[in-house]
Structure formats: C-alpha cells, structure tokens
Amino acid sequence: MRRSNCAGAMQYIPELTWILFLRIFDEQETHEAQQIKATGKPYPFSIPSPYRWQDWGNPTGSKRLELQLSSVGAFFRFVNEELIPYLKALKNQPDVTSRQRVISQIVSSIDTVKIDTEENLIEILDKVHEIRYENVDKTHIFPISQVYEGLLLKMGEKSNDGGQFFTPREIVRAMVRATQPQNGETVYDPSCGTGGFLAESYAFICQNRDRHLHQDLEPIKNTFYGREKENLIYPIALANLVLHGLDEPHLWHGNTLTRQGIYEDLFQDAPHRFDIILTNPPFGGKEGKEVQSRFAFKTSSTQVLFLQDILNSLKPGGRCGIVLDEGVLFRTSEAAFLQTKQRLLQECDLWCIVSLPEGVFANAGTTLKTNLLFFTKGKPTEQIWYYDLSYLKVSKKNLLSLEDFEDFFKRLPTKSIGSHSWTISREEIEAKNFDLKAVNPHQEVTPKVRSREELLALLKVKNRDLSELLQDFKRLMC
The missing domain is CATH 3.40.50.150 (Vaccinia Virus protein VP39)
Structure with missing residues (x-):
C-alpha cells in the first residue's frame, strides 16, 4: 500500500479497513450459512453475488476470473463503479438489515480505491484473502482483532x-x-x-x-x-x-x-x-x-x-x-x-x-x-x-x-x-475552592530514588511494602 499512494497510516488504514472487513465478514456469514444449512432453511446473505468477497476478492472467484480475463482496467472499473456504489447504497434498501447498514457505513468514506494500479490492488486482495480465522492460532499469535488494533495504533x-x-x-x-x-x-x-x-x-x-x-x-x-x-x-x-x-x-x-x-x-x-x-x-x-x-x-x-x-x-x-x-x-x-x-x-x-x-x-x-x-x-x-x-x-x-x-x-x-x-x-x-488537584502528602516522606545506595538503604527499612519497593526500583531504572 505504501507504494500505491498510501504512504501514511491515515491513508492506508481506511483503505485496508473496508477490504479486511469484507474478507472477514464474508467468512463469518459463510460459516453461519453452513450451520443453518442443516436445518434446511435458506440463509439471507447480507451481500448478494457478485458483490460477495468470494466472488471478486477470492483469487478463484467467478467474478474475479471473469474480470481478469477481460480488458485492461475492467477490475478497477468493477470495484469503483459497481462494487463500492452498491455497498454504499445498501442502507437505502426498503428491507435493510442492521448488518447491511453497518456495511454501508464502513464503506461510506470510500469513493474510489486509492491503490494506483490493478496489479497492486490484486496483490493486496490476495494477501488479505490469506487471513482466515481458522488459520489464527490464539495460543501463539494475536487474533485478528488485536492485529487490527496494532494497525490503528x-x-x-x-x-x-x-x-x-x-x-x-x-x-x-x-x-x-x-x-x-x-x-x-x-x-x-x-x-x-x-x-x-x-x-x-x-x-x-x-x-x-x-x-x-x-x-x-x-x-x-x-x-x-x-x-x-x-x-x-x-x-x-x-x-x-x-x-x-x-x-x-x-x-x-x-x-x-x-x-x-x-x-x-x-x-x-x-x-x-x-x-x-x-x-x-x-x-x-x-x-x-x-x-x-x-x-x-x-x-x-x-x-x-x-x-x-x-x-x-x-x-x-x-x-x-x-x-x-x-x-x-x-x-x-x-x-x-x-x-x-x-x-x-x-x-x-x-x-x-x-x-x-x-x-x-x-x-x-x-x-x-x-x-x-x-x-x-x-x-x-x-x-x-x-x-x-x-x-x-x-x-x-x-x-x-x-x-x-x-x-x-x-x-x-x-x-x-x-x-x-x-x-x-x-x-x-x-x-481549596473546588481545586481537585491534590498535592501528594507523602512527597517528602518518600523521596525519589536517585542512586543505588539510596535503593539499598530503602531495602533495609523494616515492614516496607514490596510493591512500593518495586515502584522505587522502576524510578531508579528510569
């Protein structure tokens, strides 16, 4: 993304947000549909084909393959002129669901993709497609939500x-x-x-x-x-x-x-x-x-x-x-x-x-x-x-x-x-006329530690709370 007109975090995180969301959301609804399938009831997908991730974001999706075999620029045109406008308009449907309102708002600030070339966009989509909940081992690596928070930071x-x-x-x-x-x-x-x-x-x-x-x-x-x-x-x-x-x-x-x-x-x-x-x-x-x-x-x-x-x-x-x-x-x-x-x-x-x-x-x-x-x-x-x-x-x-x-x-x-x-x-x-900034009454009783000798002296004080000793040690290290 940095090589695609998204040099700063405030450029690439909004762009990555809607892409990553559509990837994970599609996986979530696919999982729910599999659970409901056993009951014999149809599952109401929030996004119909060909706008579901599995259609256009998946490297083997039918819409993706169709667009890549088409003329140069066809994939960009689909995303900018069909996909994004359709998702933004979901909130206007007469029978709109809460999930569709959320989808519509997540893409609300996106008019067109900021990625500079189709090749870069497709490479980004392929990397995002590799992110799957079942591939995330919570005992060894961060779950997706924590990774996303790292991006926000x-x-x-x-x-x-x-x-x-x-x-x-x-x-x-x-x-x-x-x-x-x-x-x-x-x-x-x-x-x-x-x-x-x-x-x-x-x-x-x-x-x-x-x-x-x-x-x-x-x-x-x-x-x-x-x-x-x-x-x-x-x-x-x-x-x-x-x-x-x-x-x-x-x-x-x-x-x-x-x-x-x-x-x-x-x-x-x-x-x-x-x-x-x-x-x-x-x-x-x-x-x-x-x-x-x-x-x-x-x-x-x-x-x-x-x-x-x-x-x-x-x-x-x-x-x-x-x-x-x-x-x-x-x-x-x-x-x-x-x-x-x-x-x-x-x-x-x-x-x-x-x-x-x-x-x-x-x-x-x-x-x-x-x-x-x-x-x-x-x-x-x-x-x-x-x-x-x-x-x-x-x-x-x-x-x-x-x-x-x-x-x-x-x-x-x-x-x-x-x-x-x-x-x-x-x-x-x-x-104090409702001045809520209190002065620490212990400030003179517990002076700041400034040397190893002072810390050793404090260690010799009987009945001293261990947590206070640890905090004094942290101050010394700073």
Missing part, C-alpha cells in the same frame, strides 16, 4: 496524524477493570474514536460472565453504544467493533455536543441514559456559542462541555471513567469549570482520581498532564481517593503498562493509603 506513531483517536489500550483496560461493567448494563462512549472502550468492555463482560449458566452472547452485544464525529474514523470504529465480535454496533455518526447527526440509524432505540460511561474526550478543543447554548454552564472548553454531557447521560447509580487533562482539575478562574466541578461533587461520588505520568498521550500529539476520574452518580462526594502514577517515566517507546497499575488495583477495593495513594475530604476540596 500506527495512525498516531508518525506525524501525530491519528493518535488523537486512539487511547492507549493499557489505559483503556485499566479503566474498564476499575469500573467493572456487568452483563446487562449499557456501556456508552460519547467520543468513541476507534471504539476501544466499547470493544474492551465487551471482552471484559464476556470473560467474566457466568459460563456455567450458558449465557447467550447476543443480548450482551446489544448493550454497547457510542458516538463519533469524524467522517474518516467512524467507519474504522464500526469495523473494529465487528472484528471484536460486536457485529451490529450501535454507533451514531455526528457531533455529540450539538446532537447534529450525519447517520443515526444504527443508534435507533438507544436509551437516553446509560449504566456505564467510559470515554476520553478531545483535549484542548474550542466550541462556539451555538454549541455552548445546550449547556447550563457556558464555556468554550470541549472537555468541560463533555463532562456536563456525561453528567446528563449517566443513570442514577451509573458509573463513569473519564480521561481529563489536569487543567480541568485545578482551574477555578472560569465560572463554568468551577460550576461543573461543583455539580460533579454534588450529584456524584467522585471516588477516585489517578494522576497519570506526562507523555502518556505523546502519540496523540500532546504532552498535557492527564488524570483518570471515576465516579458514581446518585450521592454527593464525601472523600476522594487519589493514586499517583506521575513519577513514572513514559514515552512513545516506553509506554505505560498494565503492570504499572498493579499496586493501584491491589489497594482499590479498600482504597488504602500508601506512598502513592492518599485521601482528601469534601471539606478540604471546598476550602
């Missing part, structure tokens, strides 16, 4: 041209684990990007469901909802969720803050409020007065408007995990920042704030200091448990890992105090 690794849509998966997994979504609960992301929070929540619920009760996965699949604004990213999110097993994703295409939709059909029958909200809203965005008019507290800050939207969208008793830049926590000079935090503490129990290291979102093109906030709607905040990971050194090459959250998860059930964790009361927060 590439969008932010060069020139920061797409990282803003991809939250590092270790942070996603930590947030999902902290909020503990359960079977039957609705999960929502108002700025879903490539769909990582929804995919990981689905995986978490599947892994923790009561298998001995033979719980059906189909009802679980219908409890995930998201919104995405960007035309290029929306199809990628749909494909990502399908590859993760959510084959009928409920994603709304449009501006979350204005509620102006571009494509809303997949979001039909969505609830107005949700049990779980997991999200990483855009950093540093500015909104005009038209957008601000929908909110009680007026500000141009995208993050603060998203936080207000989340408070409106969360059910009583619902839980939220959100990534916010540190400016939202300590800024009190603007009324909307102060009022939104006051509302958060009055309507919700803000039970945890995790201070992340600088550089966590380097792939997204920002060095802003960020935090994870976790809260439950329904009762006011009395006390906040802080956990500090800011001492870790992270970068594009040295990413934050789930192991870095080990002590956090160990202490989370009881919210115990340690060298990197402490609590602050509602009274202290109000005395």
Whole structure:
C-alpha cells in the first residue's frame, strides 16, 4: 500500500479497513450459512453475488476470473463503479438489515480505491484473502482483532496524524477493570474514536460472565453504544467493533455536543441514559456559542462541555471513567469549570482520581498532564481517593503498562493509603475552592530514588511494602 499512494497510516488504514472487513465478514456469514444449512432453511446473505468477497476478492472467484480475463482496467472499473456504489447504497434498501447498514457505513468514506494500479490492488486482495480465522492460532499469535488494533495504533506513531483517536489500550483496560461493567448494563462512549472502550468492555463482560449458566452472547452485544464525529474514523470504529465480535454496533455518526447527526440509524432505540460511561474526550478543543447554548454552564472548553454531557447521560447509580487533562482539575478562574466541578461533587461520588505520568498521550500529539476520574452518580462526594502514577517515566517507546497499575488495583477495593495513594475530604476540596488537584502528602516522606545506595538503604527499612519497593526500583531504572 505504501507504494500505491498510501504512504501514511491515515491513508492506508481506511483503505485496508473496508477490504479486511469484507474478507472477514464474508467468512463469518459463510460459516453461519453452513450451520443453518442443516436445518434446511435458506440463509439471507447480507451481500448478494457478485458483490460477495468470494466472488471478486477470492483469487478463484467467478467474478474475479471473469474480470481478469477481460480488458485492461475492467477490475478497477468493477470495484469503483459497481462494487463500492452498491455497498454504499445498501442502507437505502426498503428491507435493510442492521448488518447491511453497518456495511454501508464502513464503506461510506470510500469513493474510489486509492491503490494506483490493478496489479497492486490484486496483490493486496490476495494477501488479505490469506487471513482466515481458522488459520489464527490464539495460543501463539494475536487474533485478528488485536492485529487490527496494532494497525490503528500506527495512525498516531508518525506525524501525530491519528493518535488523537486512539487511547492507549493499557489505559483503556485499566479503566474498564476499575469500573467493572456487568452483563446487562449499557456501556456508552460519547467520543468513541476507534471504539476501544466499547470493544474492551465487551471482552471484559464476556470473560467474566457466568459460563456455567450458558449465557447467550447476543443480548450482551446489544448493550454497547457510542458516538463519533469524524467522517474518516467512524467507519474504522464500526469495523473494529465487528472484528471484536460486536457485529451490529450501535454507533451514531455526528457531533455529540450539538446532537447534529450525519447517520443515526444504527443508534435507533438507544436509551437516553446509560449504566456505564467510559470515554476520553478531545483535549484542548474550542466550541462556539451555538454549541455552548445546550449547556447550563457556558464555556468554550470541549472537555468541560463533555463532562456536563456525561453528567446528563449517566443513570442514577451509573458509573463513569473519564480521561481529563489536569487543567480541568485545578482551574477555578472560569465560572463554568468551577460550576461543573461543583455539580460533579454534588450529584456524584467522585471516588477516585489517578494522576497519570506526562507523555502518556505523546502519540496523540500532546504532552498535557492527564488524570483518570471515576465516579458514581446518585450521592454527593464525601472523600476522594487519589493514586499517583506521575513519577513514572513514559514515552512513545516506553509506554505505560498494565503492570504499572498493579499496586493501584491491589489497594482499590479498600482504597488504602500508601506512598502513592492518599485521601482528601469534601471539606478540604471546598476550602481549596473546588481545586481537585491534590498535592501528594507523602512527597517528602518518600523521596525519589536517585542512586543505588539510596535503593539499598530503602531495602533495609523494616515492614516496607514490596510493591512500593518495586515502584522505587522502576524510578531508579528510569
């Protein structure tokens, strides 16, 4: 693809997305048709011949062979003038199914293929055709969904041209684990990007469901909802969720803050409020007065408007995990920042704030200091448990890992105090004029390790927690 006018990830990933999706989707429906065949019932394929992958993408497909034996350019003309327009128009059929709507949206941003020659396109199709679920040994190599996520990560690794849509998966997994979504609960992301929070929540619920009760996965699949604004990213999110097993994703295409939709059909029958909200809203965005008019507290800050939207969208008793830049926590000079935090503490129990290291979102093109906030709607905040990971050194090459959250998860059930964790009361927060950026009270008690001699001295301290020793060792190595 790099030699075919797709030099950057933001060029080749959208192109690869619809091709890979059609390949895997056709295999999935073929498998389903074989299962139904035993019942004697016909299987309603979402895509008819000659537009199924096995017809034109398969090297031995009847349509492929016909086109390759035809005149030069026939294959290109079929793909650009017949296949893509047909797939994009599936959503307009009178008896359209949810799957057909998804297919239509995944190719919605494709007008013509970007590959420069028929020879290159056919070579790409042949390589993609080799990818089959039955060839993927999950005990030795990554399943297809994880490989695809690796591709998505590439969008932010060069020139920061797409990282803003991809939250590092270790942070996603930590947030999902902290909020503990359960079977039957609705999960929502108002700025879903490539769909990582929804995919990981689905995986978490599947892994923790009561298998001995033979719980059906189909009802679980219908409890995930998201919104995405960007035309290029929306199809990628749909494909990502399908590859993760959510084959009928409920994603709304449009501006979350204005509620102006571009494509809303997949979001039909969505609830107005949700049990779980997991999200990483855009950093540093500015909104005009038209957008601000929908909110009680007026500000141009995208993050603060998203936080207000989340408070409106969360059910009583619902839980939220959100990534916010540190400016939202300590800024009190603007009324909307102060009022939104006051509302958060009055309507919700803000039970945890995790201070992340600088550089966590380097792939997204920002060095802003960020935090994870976790809260439950329904009762006011009395006390906040802080956990500090800011001492870790992270970068594009040295990413934050789930192991870095080990002590956090160990202490989370009881919210115990340690060298990197402490609590602050509602009274202290109000005395600070709702500045939520707490200072680590243990900072002087537990100084940074700067030499081997200091580490050896710390090892001699009796009753010292092993996890704290390990974290001090990590700081020394950095």
